[in-house]
Amino acid sequence: MNVSDAIRQRSSIRAFTPTEVPEALLRELLDVARHAPSGGNLQPWKVIAVAGDERRAVIDAVGAALRANPQGEIGERRVYPDPLWSPYRERRHEVGEALYATLGIARDDKPARYRQFARNLEFFGAPVGLFFVIDARMGHGQWAHLGMFMQTLALAAQERGLSTCMQEYWAQGRETLKRHFALPEQEMIYCAMALGYADPDAPVNALRASRIAVEAFAEFRGF
Numbered sequence: 001m002n003v004s005d006a007i008r009q010r011s012s013i014r015a016f017t018p019t020e021v022p023e024a025l026l027r028e029l030l031d032v033a034r035h036a037p038s039g040g041n042l043q044p045w046k047v048i049a050v051a052g053d054e055r056r057a058v059i060d061a062v063g064a065a066l067r068a069n070p071q072g073e074i075g076e077r078r079v080y081p082d083p084l085w086s087p088y089r090e091r092r093h094e095v096g097e098a099l100y101a102t103l104g105i106a107r108d109d110k111p112a113r114y115r116q117f118a119r120n121l122e123f124f125g126a127p128v129g130l131f132f133v134i135d136a137r138m139g140h141g142q143w144a145h146l147g148m149f150m151q152t153l154a155l156a157a158q159e160r161g162l163s164t165c166m167q168e169y170w171a172q173g174r175e176t177l178k179r180h181f182a183l184p185e186q187e188m189i190y191c192a193m194a195l196g197y198a199d200p201d202a203p204v205n206a207l208r209a210s211r212i213a214v215e216a217f218a219e220f221r222g223f
């Protein structure tokens with residue numbers, strides 16, 4: 001698989017089979033991803049991978065925290081600016097509607113929408129959850145570099161027949177996760193990633209989020 005194919009074929013997978021991901025394979029993926037670029041070569045990433053009982057413990061801890069405090073623990077580093085403005089608000093709305101449409105969930109069926117959203121907490125059934133940790137003193141540049149690392153990892157996974165879903169959902173459990181993993185004071189959870197093998201029969205995995213055209217985001221000057 002060439003790089004372009006991996007980029008085009010990757011999509012967020014929201015239903016996984018229980019097939020386990022061997023530790024050696026995960027190490028191989030991380031060994032590729034560590035070649036991602038970062039400003040000043042800071043490599044401002046740290047990854048905590050959970051599987052088996054450790055995965056279950058994380059799910060239980062954050063599940064309990066969210067039941068006790070449904071507002072969550074996002075803190076100052078919010079997932080989106082609030083309120084979101086046009087055209088971003090519409091794009092977010094569009095992909096949400098497309099997601100629920102693949103599942104046949106009606107616009108007004110709030111309980112069904114919530115149940116699907118809550119599948120995030122189970123890593124959508126993926127056997128491995130990866131948590132991306134960053135030093136809270138880092139600036140927006142380093143957060144962007146962590147994002148490059150994550151995409152590189154997702155593409156390496158794609159190449160090997162694995163699938164991923166990045167999950168900012170887990171930012172809701174930031175404080176609980178920080179305690180759970182006994183992170184040092186200055187470290188914080190950015191987001192997570194579900195990793196495993198896609199369930200080819202799950203309707204939700206048919207979703208292909210739309211993209212704006214090159215003309216809509218690029219300017220060409222002096223060519």
Ligand SMILES: Cc1cc2nc3c(=O)[nH]c(=O)nc-3n(C[C@H](O)[C@H](O)[C@H](O)COP(=O)(O)O)c2cc1C
Nearest residue numbers: 010011012095120165166167168169170191208209
């Ligand atoms: C950093 C990041 C966090 C994300 N968090 C979530 C999440 O919590 N739950 C979810 O279902 N999708 C999540 N997504 C997936 C996006 O919805 C998805 O990337 C976007 O709609 C484009 O679709 P595609 O990845 O299938 O191309 C996240 C994506 C990124 C890059």
